[in-house]
Amino acid sequence: MPIIEFKKVEKYYGKFHALKNINLQVEKGEVVVVIGPSGSGKSTLIRTINGLEEIEEGQLLVNGYDLADKKTDLNQIRKDVGMVFQHFNLYDNKTVLENIMLAPKLVLKRDEKENKETALKLLESVGVSDKTESYPKQLSGGQKQRVAIARSLAMKPKALLFDEPTSALDPEMIDDVLNVMKEIAKEGMTMVVVTHEMGFAREVADRVVFMDKGEILEDAHADEFFEAPKEERAKQFLSKIIKH
């Protein structure tokens, strides 16, 4: 059974039709990269998966819960599905270590000692173990994003969502973050990643989903997609993005 499954999902912002007839399945352990022009609905799509955006029609099953059902406890889903944002969204009033330990403490009631050990291990694995007592404003963008990834991992999620995790970074910091993401993918994490990093997509993605104007136009194996995209708009998009 897929861990994430969209069935005929429709999403509106007021009158604006933001997601149109979305059908998509993500299996456990799969890495799916979502690409498409600006305003095509990539963020909207990914944000429906953990309930940051509501859907109006259809069914969206995540880890067995139905997001279309108003009675579904969103916190239950968010425990198991982490999210990494373009602008990091670290807690500005907390240190790096506190950022990572807060949700496990409050939500999972993980005991202090285990919580701290887990946090320190994660910080080491993302390469910021020398910054545990710093505040987010004292970190570089790349460090912030790696801390944000560690914060998501600390919840021991079943899936991770990434919304343009490297788009706000200086070029020299992008690889550090992508390398961390590659490691996570290698360990078998289910990932849905919105990104313009085609190198990453080629190397790590199992599937590529191409969106335009709120629709999924193409959903293909990564190799096939990059070899020969079927859709004309996908071709144009690829040629544009690879030229730059």
Place this chain on the structure above:
Amino acid sequence: MISVFQQHGQELLTGLGNTILCSVIALFFSLIIGSTFAIFEVLPSKLLRVIGRIYIEVFRNIPLLVIGMFFYVVVPQYVLPMDGFTAGTIGLTLYTSSFIAETVRAGIQAVDSGQMEGARANGLSFMQAMWHIVLPQAFKYVIPPLGNQFINLVKNSSVLAFVAGFDLMYQGDMIASATFDTFNTYIAVGVLYLIITLPLSYYMRYLEKKLA
């Protein structure tokens, strides 16, 4: 002025004590009530947002004296007996809480929405995110305007004089009408208010600098 202190020191001191007591009580409760309604105003629930809005608009737009009188005259007559000090303090609390609610709401909305979003996506409930992430950051923005509210509160506590609350202003009125020495009496009263408000004002400025 000195002679007013010499001859009526005891009354003025009682008045000063009551003014401080009333201010501290009203400050404490208006902070709690005000922050609660501020949170109501940013809640996902439309109903609670409306309730918050109504509370704030009602108490912010009625003169303090009317609210005080309501508790001094109407409430004892129909609901439960209370003295002037209690009535005035309740009135002052409700009135001030509406201003504090506005201030705190503005502070909450000044915090980047990514903070709440990050916390919710991380699994925290709305209230957990509010308490641990948003409110501590909002606090920084609201220190200066809150300081003004506190100073206004001390000054507004003079409403107790109209409801026999035995505060500084009330005692001043009593002394003035007994001695006819209005000039010196009200100067003395003014000086005593300054003794409360000036240190408060300087402390707020210090806090502002420290947090900046």
